[in-house]
Amino acid sequence: xxxxxxxxLVTGATSxxxxxxxxxxxxxDTYHVLLGARSPEKGLAAVETLRARNLPGTVEMLxxxxxxxxxxxxxxxxxxxxxxxxxILVNNAAVSAMTHPSLREQxxxxxxxxxxxxxxxxxxxxPLLQQSTAASRRIINVTSGAGxxxxxxxxxxxxxxxxxxxxxxxxxxxxMVSACQLVxxxxxxxxxxxxxxxxxxxxxGPHNTEANGARAVADSVSPLMAVLEGERDGEKExxxxxxGRYPW
Ligand SMILES: NC(=O)c1ccc[n+]([C@@H]2O[C@H](COP(=O)([O-])OP(=O)(O)OC[C@H]3O[C@@H](n4cnc5c(N)ncnc54)[C@H](OP(=O)(O)O)[C@@H]3O)[C@@H](O)[C@H]2O)c1
Numbered sequence: 001x002x003x004x005x006x007x008x009l010v011t012g013a014t015s016x017x018x019x020x021x022x023x024x025x026x027x028x029d030t031y032h033v034l035l036g037a038r039s040p041e042k043g044l045a046a047v048e049t050l051r052a053r054n055l056p057g058t059v060e061m062l063x064x065x066x067x068x069x070x071x072x073x074x075x076x077x078x079x080x081x082x083x084x085x086x087x088i089l090v091n092n093a094a095v096s097a098m099t100h101p102s103l104r105e106q107x108x109x110x111x112x113x114x115x116x117x118x119x120x121x122x123x124x125x126x127p128l129l130q131q132s133t134a135a136s137r138r139i140i141n142v143t144s145g146a147g148x149x150x151x152x153x154x155x156x157x158x159x160x161x162x163x164x165x166x167x168x169x170x171x172x173x174x175x176m177v178s179a180c181q182l183v184x185x186x187x188x189x190x191x192x193x194x195x196x197x198x199x200x201x202x203x204x205g206p207h208n209t210e211a212n213g214a215r216a217v218a219d220s221v222s223p224l225m226a227v228l229e230g231e232r233d234g235e236k237e238x239x240x241x242x243x244g245r246y247p248w
Pocket of ligand 1: 011012013014015016017018036037038039042064065066067091092093094095113142143144145196197198199200201202203204205208214
């Protein structure tokens with residue numbers, strides 16, 4: 001009998017890092033990917049694109065807007081009824097929120113998607129993670145070094161001149177969300193990681209281009225795969241990135 005595939009939910013998998021993570025997971029026959037999408041149309045198109053590649057893994061679209069409790073609850077109910085558990089949760093969805101008209105709107109949008117979203121998604125999917133019997137079960141919160149307070153205050157940081165307070169502060173809040181998850185889930189045998197992919201080509205903002213020095217998305221995602229596959233399980237908790245770790 002074939003071994004059951006590892007069930008992975010990736011939020012915000014219609015573009016950029018989330019989509020590439022789905023693709024790298026599907027390149028193996030050991031994963032079933034729940035491709036999280038706030039827009040079902042985009043989600044179905046992403047699934048179609050991946051299926052057309054004839055990769056050995058399997059994928060299905062999961063309608064999930066991390067700012068909508070109704071879609072998160074409906075998604076968890078579907079996973080409960082269809083799969084009965086979840087092995088790996090990747091909280092990847094986020095927004096830069098740089099184009100909202102006021103600072104209040106920018107802060108509200110960034111915190112809702114980037115910090116409140118992962119907190120609520122994890123809380124609602126937590127029981128499904130607890131029903132997993134996989135040794136690999138884990139929560140990975142995709143973050144940014146831009147949310148490290150110590151790095152913010154370091155004039156040598158490459159992005160010292162970049163303010164983007166809404167994005168930075170929402171990722172700092174995600175770091176505390178992760179610390180709280182660590183205290184809650186580690187004793188249950190569920191590992192919790194923060195991972196920073198680094199400056200990457202994606203739809204996050206207009207600056208995320210090759211011309212501006214952003215890395216190819218495949219290069220940012222292969223080290224994330226290593227975290228997902230347990231290659232960095234021996235490291236102390238904190239903010240991991242491709243070549244090491246950042247201070248909180
Ligand atoms: N790119 C970088 O340089 C960089 C650096 C450090 C960290 N990161 C982090 O990497 C992660 C992925 O970002 P990315 O660069 O791949 O950006 P991206 O191409 O804009 O992808 C973001 C994804 O999140 C989805 N999303 C946004 N709001 C959502 C919501 N409310 N509910 C569900 N999904 C939502 C987007 O869906 P739509 O397609 O519908 O918009 C999209 O699929 C983020 O956590 C980001 O902070 C990126």
